Amino acid sequence: MRKLDKQVWGWALYDWANSAFATTVMAGFFPIFFKQYWSYGADVNTSTAQLGFANAVASLIVAAMAPLLGAVADRGSAKKRLLLLFAYLGVLMTASLFFVQQGQWLWAVFIYSLGIIGFSGANIFYDSLLPSVAEKDNIDYISSLGFSLGYLGGGLLFLVNVLMTLYPETFGLADAGEAVRWSFLTVALWWGGFSLFTLFWVEEEKKAIESRSVVQIIREGGQQFVGTFQEIRHLKTVFLFLLAYWFYIDGVDTIVRMAVDYGLSLGFASNDLIIALLIVQFVGFPAALLFGKLGQSWGVRKSIFLGIGIYILITLWGVRMESKNEFYILAGAIGLAQGGIQALSRSFYSRLIPADKPAEYYGFYNMLGKFAAILGPALMGFVGLFVRRMLMPAAPTAEQIETVGRIASRWGIGSIILLFLIGGVLLYFVDEEKGKQEAARLAGDESTVGE
Structure with a gap:
């Protein structure tokens, strides 16, 4: 097994770097600050619609660009450069949030949307670099290492940012308002x-094709994108895995995105969100590493099944949850499974795709990730x-409305089990x-498979 050299750490530390945006900005402060500061004086439903629209538009733009960007990167050996281009777009936009004044919701939405595009676009190329920094016997562990460092790094900075708001x-x-604005700058740095x-x-x-013009690379990348779309239709195993992934990762993302709304509908305080997020981050750090080792020793597909099983239990428990302490326990269970199922899905996919076009195939993979949390x-x-x-x-009566509303919310969260079951059944038929x-037949060299 290749030791964890500088190249591996350099790759994994990007997850440590960008998870600060996912945790402090996307999950933590931006939604709250948007309602209370940038949308000051606006109707609550209006501000919710504005934020939802920003998330949807940014996700759709990235989903539409992902496969083509991957094709261009593969044609020109530009994965690392494009990663950094998108990353620093996100960094610049995050820093710019510091300067948005109270009531300027339109500027906040615009800058935040560009930040999401930078964050999500960079992840396409980050994922596609995994096969080049890892070998077959440690790719699962290295994929998990990235996620675990992301949980730890994002959690540590988020903890500091929370302390800044509590004790400005x-x-x-x-x-606290000034502390939140400075938190955006700390994330950018x-x-x-x-x-x-x-x-x-x-x-x-480096590839010789880099000597061609940018226009030629983009044109050939577009042609390659069309060709790969045709290939995926004939790579039955890849197609089946992507379909399975779409269902179960939709369930994962729905639980993550809707957990707070569900908790609030049961009467929990908004401060419980902050505590739950911190629990997810710090449990996720060792859990992702554990899943990586489990994937190596027990098998990747079996470990993904374990993650799906944990999420089914989380959903069942969530249906009957009553106290905020149970909410915290469920946050720990989410941290236990979330990083593992994401990391092993990423590394398992690398085994199924042609070795000469990782960025393009990960473009399709990330496209499905952007379309996740739609069905759920x-x-x-x-x-x-x-x-x-x-x-x-x-x-x-008012009491009946509240009671029926809580029952309806419980049935709603329970319905997500269907996505995990469909994803698990489809994954069962995926033959590695x-x-x-x-993939080897397509690449024309069996020795390159999975490398």
Whole structure:
């Protein structure tokens, strides 16, 4: 097994770097600050719609660009450069949030959307560099190492940022609002600074095609994208895995994104969100490493099944959850499974794709990731509304409305089990050896499979 050299650490430290944005900005402070500061005076439903629109547009832009960007990167050996280009777009936008003044919701939405595009776009090329820094016998562990460092790095900075908002005077700040604005700057410095390890330590094989013009590379990348789309239709194992991944990762993302809303609907305080997020981060650090080792010794597909099983239990427990302490326990369980199922899915996919076009195939992989959490929230909403309509009496009292609403929310979260079951059944039929053979035939060299 290859030892963890500078190149591996340089790759993994990018997850340490960019997770600060995912934790402090996306999950933690931006949604709250957007409602209370940038949308000051606006209707609550209006501000929710504005934020939702920003997330949706940014995700759709990245999803649409992902496969083409991957094709261009493969044609021109530009994965690392494009990673850094998108990363520093995100860094610049995150720093810019510091300067957005109260009530300027439109600027906040615009800058935040560009930040998401930078963050998500860079992840396409980060994932595609995995096969070049890892070998077959340690790719699962290295993939998990990246996620674990992301949990630890994002969690540590988020903890500091939370302390800044709780005790602003200790940090020489006027109030919590100023602390949040400075938190955005700390994320930008953290993300941009630690990305330098990726720049200097990760090496990328140069291709002769780089001597061609940018226009030629883009044109050929577009042609390759069309060709790869046709290939995926014939690579039955890749296609089946992507379908399975779409279902179960939709369930994972739905649980993560809707957990807070669900907790609030049961009457938990908003401060419980911060505590739960910290629990997820610090449990996720060792758990992701544990899943990586488990994948090596027990098998990757079996370990993914374990992660799906844990999420089914989380969902079942969530249906009957009553206290905030149970909410914290479920946050720990999410931290236990989330990083592992993401890391092993990423490394398992690397075994099934042609070795000569990783960025392009990871473009399709990330495209599905951007389209995740579409089925789940829609399913929750439909089931919740249906149950509410069936149980609500003709002239309900305030107490009946509250009671029926909670019952409907429980049925809604319980419906997510369906996504995990469908994803698990489809994954059962994914044959890794068959996938390797298909990829080898396409690449024309069986020795390159999985390398």
